[in-house]
Amino acid sequence: MEHAMFRHLTIDTLTAWLDDEAPLTLVDIRDPASFAAGRIPGSRHLDNDSVPALLEAAPREQPMVVVCYHGHSSQQAAAWLAGQGFAEVYSLDGGFTEWEYRLPERVERAG
Structure with a gap:
């Protein structure tokens, strides 16, 4: 079985x-409390419940x-998403x- 490829991305890039x-x-797969406490601006939380919406909406x-x-x-998440047909996953x-x-x-923080 061929694995879809993802690439590594540096913080500088x-x-x-x-x-x-x-x-x-930009998707963040950490737990909801960690995501709420601090995240990279512009990121959206991704968990099992939000995957279908992401697959439907993300270009x-x-x-x-x-x-x-x-x-x-x-x-692992990047490899899976690459297998869902996203052209460039990092x-x-x-x-x-x-x-x-x-x-x-x-870092964007809640509150």
């Missing part, structure tokens, strides 16, 4: 894309970036933990 306002879909030709805690579980290396450590001013 994602930062540049966001600064350039490049069209992309297949637009890059999709998957964020988790440390960049490990996002790889797993964020270092995940939200590294993003928050390096770019605390670029």
